[in-house]
Amino acid sequence: MKVEFSINKFMFSHAKAPKGFGMWLFEAHIAGDKVELSTPHAMTYGEAKKEITKQVRDIAAKQDLVLSTVYVVVLP
Helix, strand or coil: CEEEEECHHHHHHHCCCCCCEECCEEEEEECCEEEEEECCCCEEHHHHHHHHHHHHHHHHHHCCCCCCEEEEEECC
């Protein structure tokens, strides 16, 4: 399963791309459901993307979903 990240909402709010260290909030659309996901602790943006990708794959596996792509929005 491919996980794609959109930074449009973040860019609109902050006028810059997400980067750096902190707490991160994401919104995933999985099988028609909107799911809010966050990092368990402060981390870099790159680490956060890896963590959220893992969380999305775990959710899909628990629901026995076979998805080609999941779109995740980085929230401001």
